[in-house]
Amino acid sequence: MTTPRSPGQPGGGPGGLADRQAALVEALTAGRSVPEGFDGFRFEAARVALLRKRAGEVSRQWPMLAAGLGDRWKREFAQWAAARPTQGSLRDGWDFARDLVSRGALPTMAALELAEREASFHYDGQSPPKPRRAPALRAIAGAVVLHAGRSTWIMRRP
Amino acid sequence: MADQPAGGHAPAGPATAAGPATAAAAGAASAKGAGAEYGVGIGWRPEIAGFVTELPGLRFAEVVAESVHAHGELPSGLEALLARGVTVIPHGVRLSLGGAEPVPGDRIEHFAAVAERLAAPLVSEHIAFVRAGGIEAGHLLPLPRTREAVDAVTANVRRVQRSLSVPIALEPIAALFDWPDDELTEAQFITEILDRTGALLLLDVANVYANARNRGTDPEELLDQLPLDRVAYSHVAGGAEHQGLYHDTHTDAVPQPVLDLVAALCARHRPPALMLERDGDYPPAADLRIELDAIAKASGYPAVT
Structure with a gap:
């Protein structure tokens, strides 16, 4: 090596x-x-x-x-x-x-935490996550989160 | 000592036999305010910011350099300490001074900028490496005690010193394993690095205890061999035993033998400051106060609680 x-x-x-x-x-x-x-x-x-x-x-x-x-x-x-x-x-x-x-x-308990981050940040798994500029809707294991502008709304809890 | 380091530098020896480089470093340090006595301090962490802010007698604290914005806003607890006149020392954990690779310039710039930001009289980092071959270890790793490693640390410390306007203190780490090909004793290795860089020593009493216990050596013997007149300050921390090895966890209480070693150190040469390092599983405030008081008692400094 x-x-x-x-x-x-x-x-x-x-x-x-x-x-x-x-x-x-x-x-x-x-x-x-x-x-x-x-x-x-x-x-x-x-x-x-x-x-x-x-x-x-x-x-x-x-x-x-x-x-x-x-x-x-x-x-x-x-x-x-x-x-x-x-x-x-x-x-x-x-x-x-x-x-x-x-x-x-x-775990169901962790779904919202992940959905919030997936909606708020762009993360390609290779480089550091970046805040999203465009609106995004993400559903993870029953949790649904909408991100737009600087705000994040929980649409559904698991 | 049969195998003293070669190269004409002051050899490891009793604290009283300070070489010319030692005297020069100590003089430079006190000229810049690092010679003052601070007594008992604590490592500032966001989780215990409220507790630290309310310590009435506190005169110094330490903050992880990488956790401070060089130009942005300071955490409010830290701002309050500075406003009170508490000295806050930036403690680097990610420079990788012992790496065979040069410390990246942006890390040096950040470290130096934080020192300016906090108006710190000195800064500190470890004699260790934390990355190699592009991979982060996520932890402080030990160096082989070889001349090649002394050269690598020296080159990196000098790189950092060029950007600093205050002295740097270097901290030997606790390690669960050693490299197989050590050429120097721990005291020779440390002293050689200090002599060649003019750096001060950040002596972690818990690290001395952990290494001696895991190697089956006498921790006081190491104290006798180190240049204690160059200790800028000391860390004191807790640990726990797992499977016969003592782990320097910073998440357990400070055990009595570590406090006894604090007393043994202070009987030889009391550092201007000693501080509690706690990094998780924070106990209730009353327990932290007991630990700070125990360090005060062992060192003879006034209680800060």
Whole structure:
């Protein structure tokens, strides 16, 4: 594996700090194997702690999503997030919520939270969400939300 | 010490044996107001803004730099603290000073602008990396204690320093794992970075405790090896044990051994300021007051509650 070289920054040589840091981050966040020489038990403890912390951060951005999953929140989010590096807690929760929708598994309690955001922002799943300028109507699992101008109306609760 | 860092810099040693770079850094810091005593402080977070605003004796607080708008409006709680004359230190968590990649210019600009905005006498960041190869780790990760890593941190700290008009303090982190190929001891690694950058030290007592406990070493031994005269301020935080490893969670109460280590630090060289770091699962105000009072008692500073 190689990473882009950075002139003027030490550690950029082949097999140098840049490559080794990249391998470590991939092992922690993208499901790659633990780099050679590291203590597997401790590395795994750090990986799990990281997922737990991430679940906590996402639950602050998506309180209804976390509340809707209740006791299963940390486990289900960690399972989903284990091989997906973070895009920030707003997008992590958004991507996870959409994944639940596609599996028909979004808790009813979380439908309005997602519908409001889908109606108010344009989010392509690849780049940061942007506020919508045009009016939009979104229906998610029984929740219907209309967004126009700077206002959002709940048309129907699930 | 058989394996002192090469290169003619002041070696790791007792706090009293400060090298020329140390004296210069300390002098520069006090000239800019970083030498004042602030006592007990707290990490400002939006969730506990009301509690922090009402602490009668508070003279300093810290705010996560990335959470502050450089030019837009400040959160009202933070504005109230500044109006009261409380010193607020921006604490960076996303610069990735230990990254093999240069810190992006826009991050440096934001960090420096927040320092100006808060009129802070100093700023702080970690000796760690948080991204590599285009992937965000979402957490502070440890560096190998190698000369290559010292070079990488030094280059990035100097980049940041060029945009700052105040000193920077660097914080060694708590890590659950170490790299397999360390060349330097932790004290040598930290001291080498401080000497080469002229930076101050943000000593997190809970990190010292966590690392020593997980490595099976004596935390007071590390205190004896660090240049304590360069500590700008100290963090104190709680943690919990899971499966035999101590996690520096910032979401649990500060355990007694960490408070004992605060006392041990202050007996050697009391930092000008010590602060409670709490980052979630916020307890009732009365419990936070007890923790602040315990830090005051352990350090000998007046209570701020």
